Amino acid sequence: MSRELIILSDSFYARNTLDIASDLLGKYLVRKIGKRRWVGRIVEVEAYIGEKDPACHAFRGLTPRTRVMYGRPGHAYVYFTYGMHFMLNIVTEREGYPAAVLVRALEPVEGFSGKDPRPTNGPGKLCKNMYIDQKLNGISLTSGQLWVGSNSGNSIGFEIRWSPRIGIVSGTEKLWRAYIYGNEHTSRKSNPRDAKKPTLRLYD
DNA sequence: GTCCTGATGTGCT
DNA sequence: GCACATCAGGACA
Numbered sequence: 751m752s753r754e755l756i757i758l759s760d761s762f763y764a765r766n767t768l769d770i771a772s773d774l775l776g777k778y779l780v781r782k783i784g785k786r787r788w789v790g791r792i793v794e795v796e797a798y799i800g801e802k803d804p805a806c807h808a809f810r811g812l813t814p815r816t817r818v819m820y821g822r823p824g825h826a827y828v829y830f831t832y833g834m835h836f837m838l839n840i841v842t843e844r845e846g847y848p849a850a851v852l853v854r855a856l857e858p859v860e861g862f863s864g865k866d867p868r869p870t871n872g873p874g875k876l877c878k879n880m881y882i883d884q885k886l887n888g889i890s891l892t893s894g895q896l897w898v899g900s901n902s903g904n905s906i907g908f909e910i911r912w913s914p915r916i917g918i919v920s921g922t923e924k925l926w927r928a929y930i931y932g933n934e935h936t937s938r939k940s941n942p943r944d945a946k947k948p949t950l951r952l953y954d
Numbered sequence: 955g956t957c958c959t960g961a962t963g964t965g966c967t
Numbered sequence: 968g969c970a971c972a973t974c975a976g977g978a979c980a
Contacts, residue, residue, distance in 0.1 A: 796972070805972070807965095815965060832973045833962025839972085852972060874973050917972050937973095 755780065755789075755899025757892060763823035767842040767849045768948050771797045771928045772910055774840070778899045779856055781880040788880045790856025790870050792898070794929040794936045796915045798839070799849045799951060805921035808848030818888045819848040826896055828877070828887040835874030836883050840891065840898070854916070854927070857935040872937045908933070911944040925949040 755778055763770060774792050781788045798806040807829070808816045818827045819841055827839040827850050839850035856870035862879065870876035877883065882896065891897045909931040914922045916937065925948050929936045 798972075807972080810966075813965075829965095829972090830963060831971060833964080833971095835962095835973050837972060854972085872974070878974095915972070919971090 754902070756902055758824075758898045758900060760822070760824040760890075760892065762898075763840065763842050763891070764844060765842070766951065767797045767799045767851060768926065768951050770840075770842050771795045771851045771926070772948075774851060774853075774898065775910055775928060775930050776906075776908060778859065778901065779853060779876075779880075779896075780899055781861075781882060781896050782894065783881060786861065788861035789859040790862075790876065790880070791859055792853060792855075793857050793933040794853075794855035794927070796852040796854055796928075797849070797926040797948075797951075798852060798915075799843075799926070801848060802952075803921055803924070805915060805918040805924075806848065806850075812848075816848060819850050820846060821888070824891050826886050826889050826891060828882060828884055830884060832874070836877040837873045838877055838882050838886075855929070855936045857933060868935055871935050909946075911940065911946060912948045913941065913944040923949070 774795050777792050779790050801808050808819055822845050823842050825841045827841050830836055838853045841850050843849040854873045856876050862869045869879045910928055911931045912925040913927045915927045925945050931940050
């Protein structure tokens with residue numbers, strides 16, 4: 751990182767989830783443990799919005815697991831799945847309304863020294879390689895352990911495309927997965943047939 | 955490169 | 968019980 755990053759404040763996350771999803775692309779996810787730091791440029795995300803979205807964990811309402819998603823925006827919702835993977839989500843919208851953005855893939859920028867040329871090209875993989883686990887569930891993204899920053903300089907232009915979300919069985923008609931078209935670090939190859947706009951969000 | 959499979963914890967029915 | 972917002976490794980091409 752040649753320039754320092756500006757931490758996004760809570761107000762960034764208190765908006766429409768689809769806007770946040772696309773705005774997060776090109777921003778930097780930062781994980782800090784002591785003096786070690788990992789930084790990745792966000793290249794792929796998915797939106798999960800409200801109790802009427804059948805793919806959203808809040809589809810079945812408020813439970814101990816989904817409590818964080820109903821909480822204040824700008825916090826991390828981390829959960830465990832498939833018996834072996836953690837997933838990082840960022841809570842959005844307003845308190846009491848369950849919505850979040852799943853961080854699916856990053857382009858490594860700093861701190862990744864292993865042999866894998868794509869250490870962060872999937873949601874479980876990026877959590878593993880950045881030591882993100884359930885201990886971070888519910889923390890604020892201004893707490894200093896984990897946050898999203900934006901580069902103060904000119905950002906390089908890129909094209910955003912939208913597709914169905916990955917790994918779900920219902921809600922596949924919604925185009926709520928956004929990624930940086932042509933980037934090598936997404937979880938799937940770019941598809942020229944993917945849309946240039948998301949499926950419009952319908953409020954409850 | 956593609957397709958297929960096994961490993962595995964947790965929340966909720 | 969079962970359904971998962973998955974990944975790595977092996978078989979094949």
